[in-house]
Amino acid sequence: MNVDFPTRIGFDEAAAIIDRVARERRLAPERIPLQRGLGRVLADDLVAPIGLPNFDNAAMDGFAVRGLPMPDAGWELVGEQFAGTDRGLVLQTGQGSRITTGAPLPAGADAILIKENARVEGDRLFTDTPPAMRQHIRRAGEDVEAGTRLLAAGDVLTPARIGLAAALGLPELSVARRPTVAVFTTGDELRPPGQALAPGEIHDSNRALLQTLLVAEGLEPVAWPILPDDPARIAAMLEDAAFSFDLVITCGGVSAGEKDHLPALLQARGETYFWKVRMKPGMPLLFGRLGDALLLGLPGNPVSVLATFLTLGRRLVDGLQGRVEPRSRWRAKLALPVDKRHERLEFMRGRLQVDASGQLQVQPDPATGSHRLAAAAGNDVLLVLPEGAGHFPAGSVVDCLPSSSGRG
Numbered sequence: 001m002n003v004d005f006p007t008r009i010g011f012d013e014a015a016a017i018i019d020r021v022a023r024e025r026r027l028a029p030e031r032i033p034l035q036r037g038l039g040r041v042l043a044d045d046l047v048a049p050i051g052l053p054n055f056d057n058a059a060m061d062g063f064a065v066r067g068l069p070m071p072d073a074g075w076e077l078v079g080e081q082f083a084g085t086d087r088g089l090v091l092q093t094g095q096g097s098r099i100t101t102g103a104p105l106p107a108g109a110d111a112i113l114i115k116e117n118a119r120v121e122g123d124r125l126f127t128d129t130p131p132a133m134r135q136h137i138r139r140a141g142e143d144v145e146a147g148t149r150l151l152a153a154g155d156v157l158t159p160a161r162i163g164l165a166a167a168l169g170l171p172e173l174s175v176a177r178r179p180t181v182a183v184f185t186t187g188d189e190l191r192p193p194g195q196a197l198a199p200g201e202i203h204d205s206n207r208a209l210l211q212t213l214l215v216a217e218g219l220e221p222v223a224w225p226i227l228p229d230d231p232a233r234i235a236a237m238l239e240d241a242a243f244s245f246d247l248v249i250t251c252g253g254v255s256a257g258e259k260d261h262l263p264a265l266l267q268a269r270g271e272t273y274f275w276k277v278r279m280k281p282g283m284p285l286l287f288g289r290l291g292d293a294l295l296l297g298l299p300g301n302p303v304s305v306l307a308t309f310l311t312l313g314r315r316l317v318d319g320l321q322g323r324v325e326p327r328s329r330w331r332a333k334l335a336l337p338v339d340k341r342h343e344r345l346e347f348m349r350g351r352l353q354v355d356a357s358g359q360l361q362v363q364p365d366p367a368t369g370s371h372r373l374a375a376a377a378g379n380d381v382l383l384v385l386p387e388g389a390g391h392f393p394a395g396s397v398v399d400c401l402p403s404s405s406g407r408g
């Protein structure tokens, strides 16, 4: 193959190409109701149109009082203010009024005396444990000042952020459209789970793996039936999908085998942005454009699918939506030494734990083969070993990427 695209590139170079392409193909914003906002990426800054709380109010049920310490004859009880319509009560020194949590504070009130500490005798109010000045009062604007920029374009909506937008009175938000994704698995050896295997066949695990990786990102992938190793069929199906989807993701058929058709297909019919990244697992990763769609060709080995998706595939999905908020990663000490005998950047399976002194530790899994799906299923992070061969003694600090999203 005539190679006129970046190949055998470093991980950072691959990430930079993905970032650039994602930037150029940023998805347009759309307005959505708050209830559909979870995990979406904000297209605009969120500036508070009002302050929060939007008026001074009581933090506890009891009595708003004016005049501390308590007058010898107690406070005179005048009126009541419940959460709801502001009755415009005004307290004079020596007066108190019944109040409930969240109710507007009567003008002049110094503090809230909680109900449990209060004693009402006729129209007088007494306590043995008076509140401190301003106690149990929530001041207007103490949480949010009107006009403050609370979130920036590129931030991701969480339940708390969605609740905040609701508190600010915003019924809708402007977020990036989510990419539409078509998923393909290819290989004559593949049979769907539920079907009996003939000699030489295996179950298609990547389809379910990749679909749920995408679902965990809030996407709604559409998966095709397994494609045989037939270049004409593969080309026809992928080109068809490329008409209607933003992103086409394939698994398998991207390395050096006689049946690995995708790199040639992309070169002949589309555009290759890169092929092969110095990472382990996932080295033969392919990225380019077919028709109007982006095409991400993940290697066939299941753990390569997991690692390439979580590192570079998800980065692409994030970039297309303009996400700037970084993904969480941990820094942890290796619980065991690791001898790294190859040059590629490695994403090794590992399990996070907390050592006796409360520090994060990661237990590397010796089952490093990229077909070892059980090792991926039994661990919770991909620990990152930098490029270059080397010995990493126990206690070396490494980055760890969560790899079990959805487990909660």
Ligand SMILES: Nc1nc2c(c(=O)[nH]1)N[C@H]1C(S)=C(S)[C@@H](COP(=O)(O)OP(=O)(O)OC[C@H]3O[C@@H](n4cnc5c(N)ncnc54)[C@H](O)[C@@H]3O)O[C@H]1N2
Residues within 6 Å of the ligand: 185, 186, 187, 189, 190, 202, 203, 204, 205, 206, 207, 251, 252, 253, 254, 255, 256, 257, 260, 281, 282, 283, 284, 298, 299, 300, 301, 302, 304, 370
């Ligand atoms: N001579 C070379 N051989 C290989 C190279 C290489 O550079 N030179 N790279 C190796 C690496 S690393 C990987 S990763 C694999 C990737 O190969 P492909 O992406 O072309 O994938 P396949 O050959 O189609 O399959 C690899 C492996 O994965 C299994 N597979 C494929 N699809 C599925 C699926 N949907 N569900 C479950 N398992 C799947 C397939 O049966 C193979 O065992 O190539 C190495 N070889």
Ligand code: MOO
Residues within 6 Å of the ligand: 279, 280, 281, 282, 283, 284, 299, 301, 303, 304, 370, 371
């Ligand atoms: O690079 Mo491959 O994904 O290790 O088996």
